[in-house]
Amino acid sequence: xxxxxxxxxxxxxxxxxxxxxxxxxxxxxxxxxxxxxxxxxxxxxxxxxxxxxxxxxxxxxxxxxxxxxxxxxxxxxxxxxxxxxxxxxxxxxxxxxxxxxxxxxxxxxxxxxxxxxxxxxxxxxxxxxxxxxxxxxxxxxxxxxxxxxxxxxxxxxxxxxxxxxxxxxxxxxxxxxxxxxxxxxxxxxxxxxxxxxxxxxxxxxxxxxxxxxxxxxxxxxxxxxxxxxxxxxxxxxxxxxxxxxxxxxxxxxxxxxx
Amino acid sequence: xxxxxxxxxxxxxxxxxxxxxxxxxxxxxxxxxxxxxxxxxxxxxxxxxxxxxxxxxxxxxxxxxxxxxxxxxxxxxxxxxxxxxxxxxxxxxxxxxxxxxxxxxxxxxxxxxxxxxxxxxxxxxxxxxxxxxxxxxxxxxxxxxxxxxxxxxxxxxxxxxxxxxxxxxxxxxxxxxxxxxxxxxxxxxxxxxxxxxxxxxxxxxxxxxxxxxxxxxxxxxxxxxxxxxxxxxxxxxxxxxxxxxxxxxxxxxxxxxx
DNA sequence: GAGTGGATTTCGCAT
DNA sequence: ATGCGAAGTCCACTC
Numbered sequence: 001x002x003x004x005x006x007x008x009x010x011x012x013x014x015x016x017x018x019x020x021x022x023x024x025x026x027x028x029x030x031x032x033x034x035x036x037x038x039x040x041x042x043x044x045x046x047x048x049x050x051x052x053x054x055x056x057x058x059x060x061x062x063x064x065x066x067x068x069x070x071x072x073x074x075x076x077x078x079x080x081x082x083x084x085x086x087x088x089x090x091x092x093x094x095x096x097x098x099x100x101x102x103x104x105x106x107x108x109x110x111x112x113x114x115x116x117x118x119x120x121x122x123x124x125x126x127x128x129x130x131x132x133x134x135x136x137x138x139x140x141x142x143x144x145x146x147x148x149x150x151x152x153x154x155x156x157x158x159x160x161x162x163x164x165x166x167x168x169x170x171x172x173x174x175x176x177x178x179x180x181x182x183x184x185x186x187x188x189x190x191x192x193x194x195x196x197x198x199x200x201x202x203x204x205x206x207x208x209x210x211x212x213x214x215x216x217x218x219x220x221x222x223x224x225x226x227x228x229x230x231x232x233x234x235x236x237x238x239x240x241x242x243x244x245x246x247x248x249x250x251x252x253x254x255x256x257x258x
Numbered sequence: 259x260x261x262x263x264x265x266x267x268x269x270x271x272x273x274x275x276x277x278x279x280x281x282x283x284x285x286x287x288x289x290x291x292x293x294x295x296x297x298x299x300x301x302x303x304x305x306x307x308x309x310x311x312x313x314x315x316x317x318x319x320x321x322x323x324x325x326x327x328x329x330x331x332x333x334x335x336x337x338x339x340x341x342x343x344x345x346x347x348x349x350x351x352x353x354x355x356x357x358x359x360x361x362x363x364x365x366x367x368x369x370x371x372x373x374x375x376x377x378x379x380x381x382x383x384x385x386x387x388x389x390x391x392x393x394x395x396x397x398x399x400x401x402x403x404x405x406x407x408x409x410x411x412x413x414x415x416x417x418x419x420x421x422x423x424x425x426x427x428x429x430x431x432x433x434x435x436x437x438x439x440x441x442x443x444x445x446x447x448x449x450x451x452x453x454x455x456x457x458x459x460x461x462x463x464x465x466x467x468x469x470x471x472x473x474x475x476x477x478x479x480x481x482x483x484x485x486x487x488x489x490x491x492x493x494x495x496x497x498x499x500x501x502x503x504x505x506x507x508x509x510x511x512x513x514x515x516x
Numbered sequence: 517g518a519g520t521g522g523a524t525t526t527c528g529c530a531t
Numbered sequence: 532a533t534g535c536g537a538a539g540t541c542c543a544c545t546c
Contacts, residue, residue: 005373007293011267031328033291033314035265035378045443046390046539047501053384056291056316062329070289070380071320073338074526080331080541105539115263118374120293122328126311132304134522165521184523185303188534193455220534243305303524331541338526360532363524392537416530423536442538446519478519 007120015094018114022087022096025119032059036114040067040077044105050076057096057109059085061121065098065107079107132243134167134184140242141168141180141215143249147242148215148235152178166198167215177202177210184239187216189223196230265378273352276372280345280354283377290317294372298325298335302363308334315354315367317343319379323356323365337365389501392425392442395473398500399426399438401507405500406473406493410436424456425473435460435468442497445474447481454488 008021018034025032034057040050050067055076058066062081069076083098094111138157145152151173157166168180179202181187181195191214199212212232219227219234227234266279276292283290292315298308308325313334316324321341324333341356352372356365396415403410409431416423426438437460439445439453449472457470470490477485477492485492 005270007269007373009267009269009374011265012263031314033293035291035376035380039384042539044539046388046497048386048388048539050386051384053382054380055382056289056380058314058326060326060329064329064331066326066331068316068318068324069382071318071322071339071382072526073322073324073336074540076386078331078539081329103539115265115378116267116376118293118376120373122293122312122314124311124313124327124329126297126309128306128308128334130304130306130524132524186534190535222534239304300524306524332525336524338524361524388539391539444518448520480519 005120008118010117011115013114013117015089015092015111015114018094018111018117019087019089021117021119022094026059026085026087028121029061030119030121031061033057033116033118034111034114035116036111038067038109038111040110041108042077042106044100044107045103048077052112054115059096059098063098067109077107077109079105083107131247132184132239134182134239136246137182137184137215137237137239137242138167140245141182141237144245145170147237147245148180148213149173166202172211177206177208178213179210180213180215183214183216185216186218186220187214187223187234188220189226191216192223192227192230192232195232199232263378266376268375269373271372271375273347273350273369273372276352276369276375277345277347279375279377280352284317284343284345286379287319288377288379289319291315291374291376292369292372293374294369296325296367296369298368299366300335300364302358302365303361306335310370312373317354317356321356325367335365335367337363341365389505390442390497392440392497394504395440395442395495395497395500396425398503399440399473399495402503403428405495405503406438406471407431424460430469435464435466437468437470439470439472441472441474443474444476444478445472445481445492446478447484449474450481450485450488450490453490457490 037054039052042048056068063083064081065079066075067077079098079100083100086097088095096109098107141147142154145154154168154170157168166179167182170178172178179198183191195212195214199210202210213235215235215237217238295312297310300306314326320339322339323337325335327334337356341358344355346353352369354367399405400412403412412426412428415426424437425440428436430436437456441449453470453472457468460468472492473495475496
């Protein structure tokens with residue numbers, strides 16, 4: 001028994017070969033990769049046109065589409081998962097049309113030259129883990145509040161208040177209420193104003209002094225001033241340090257378990 | 259003379275072939291596409307691991323990297339343009355390491371099976387045009403203010419005030435100051451609060467009545483109430499209509515020119 | 517189904 | 532370089 005992957009690879013196929021192969025691959029929900037000279041029309045939430053040039057087209061098994069230029073991280077045109085496809089041949093132009101409902105959008109790609117075409121099924125059950133997210137920081141502060149300051153007692157996190165959510169809410173060693181806003185990267189004006197809003201809205205409710213602490217790896221340059229003006233505080237905290245703490249804790253709890 | 263594109267396509271190449279081809283392609287700044295079984299480590303602004311599975315790797319000529327799973331619009335791992343690459347072979351594992359400075363980040367991809375490899379140079383000078391963006395809306399309002407209301411006279415756009423930038427600023431038919439905040443899609447709480455901030459900060463400066471108008475195709479459900487509470491107004495405007503107006507105007511100015 | 521906020525956001529523009 | 536806001540943002544989660 002052969003374990004060879006069923007992969008179709010065509011180098012400079014004719015338009016007819018392309019059409020046949022693409023249709024077959026679409027019906028079997030295979031991934032399709034095409035490199036060639038193409039132009040693209042998009043119509044939906046906005047509208048765009050892309051003049052002819054050499055690009056890579058990827059159609060995935062879930063109905064997502066990517067058109068990549070030779071440069072840049074982002075696709076120049078795309079569709080999120082869920083598209084329905086039509087492919088056709090018109091006067092030696094190979095065209096693929098991807099249609100999405102909700103919102104109604106149409107992406108049309110026209111090829112006049114095809115350099116190669118690949119179609120295959122890929123299996124990917126591999127777990128993806130991301131560390132040092134904002135959520136990790138919140139969790140780390142909850143289990144080790146001294147990361148922010150000694151004597152801090154977190155009460156709740158994600159507490160709902162009028163303007164939105166407070167990341168962490170607690171009581172400091174002197175019994176004062178503390179509101180903490182967490183950012184996983186350089187905190188800007190936005191974060192400060194958000195924290196300020198939270199503090200103000202809480203003041204309206206409890207009518208007592210409230211400390212607002214912005215926790216982030218860094219604070220943007222001009223923003224420190226705004227922070228002080230609003231009577232808020234800043235505490236530097238590295239997201240990676242938080243990830244480390246969680247990792248260690250996790251390892252320890254496994255030890256305890258066995 | 260042959261016009262055949264210099265494309266290298268290898269089906270199930272050996273690791274040695276892969277290494278040689280990838281190194282050559284990297285040095286010639288060619289685009290590389292690999293499909294195979296791989297795992298990925300990322301370390302930089304955050305950190306991530308991706309367990310083995312079948313994916314597509316794309317390396318572009320500008321040093322951007324994309325690792326795509328068989329599903330989803332977004333790459334599972336990536337690097338923006340500007341990476342420096344190292345490739346190597348270790349105990350029958352083919353590895354590619356992409357390093358970026360500023361911020362310092364490392365992306366490592368390990369292949370134990372390679373289904374196919376393609377390397378090519380693509381030329382793409384095609385113009386890309388996007389219509390019905392927020393910028394189009396702003397432009398359309400500047401040249402046809404009646405889109406918002408009759409008698410409106412726009413004075414400036416992108417006016418700097420304390421909290422940020424005002425999209426459009428002008429005077430209405432009764433001589434009152436008008437601040438306009440534009441959104442190209444359903445305006446939410448965020449947009450209303452932003453507009454409110456702008457209006458308030460301008461009031462502090464000029465000490466006279468100021469109208470704040472939110473211009474968007476739609477306003478979110480609960481948000482209308484907030485808008486009214488804050489004494490602001492809403493004007494429905496479709497971004498596509500704005501695009502149409504600009505298009506017509508462009509066509510007319512071309513006519514005038516010839 | 518709509519609303520809300522985060523993102524390894526990326527990207528572009530202005531300071 | 533840094534800051535700032537938009538994006539056809541996408542995506543996950545809540546109501």
